[in-house]
Amino acid sequence: MSDERFEIAPEVKAEIDLWVAKYPEGCHQSALIAALLLVQQQNGGWLSNSAIQATANYLNLPEITAFEAATFYDLYHLEPIGKHKISVCTNLSCTLRGSDELLACLRQRLGIGPDETTTDGRYTIREVECLAACAGAPMCQVDDQAYHENLTPEKLNALLDQLDANDAKEAHHASE
Known part of the structure; x- marks a missing residue:
């Protein structure tokens, strides 16, 4: 310790x-x-x-x-995580409605799987049990805040594009 x-x-x-x-x-x-x-x-x-x-x-x-x-408790992280934590629900409702496709999309786009962080430190993916939004399955939570429901790989890619754009704006403002 x-x-x-x-x-x-x-x-x-x-x-x-x-x-x-x-x-x-x-x-x-x-x-x-x-x-x-x-x-x-x-x-x-x-x-x-x-x-x-x-x-x-x-x-x-x-x-x-x-x-x-x-x-x-799953809400604590004992190792450094990325700037953005994407928690993909893999409970029954989400699995039946396509959470495996979301994880495959993230693996393809970011090059990492669950409990891994991108080498640039921007993203961490987590597989989590029920986030209590079964009616909106499949879904994920970003940065322990926003829920994104009824996701498809296309919608997930659009979400990642938005996170990337926001980060680029932040970096631009920080450099001014």
Whole structure:
């Protein structure tokens, strides 16, 4: 467990404190799930060992408690991920309606499969269980935010084109 020491940013500590305040005195563990998410956001979308340790220490919890949560839940990433995380639902409804075609499309276009990141660090693909949008199957979620339903490979390619265009605009504005 030896990576560089991680410091939780003051603004993240303030957000964690808001979560802690929602629970009775002495129930810091109840805020652990939210705290790990906040620390993961601060750390570029993933939890290093030292980030998990820092979270446990801040909440005054045993480190093993934080590690158990971080390794149990699918919403945490224990390795660096790409700028854009594409989570493709592969539960029954999505599989029956074509999620395999979506994964094949992503593999062809990006050159990676599930749980892999492009060499340029732009995309990570995840296979996930039910995202609770079965009526819109097949579907994916982008960057833990937007749901994209009733997807076809063509619609998925258009979505990737839009992400690429947005990134190009961002890069252009950053260089000005």
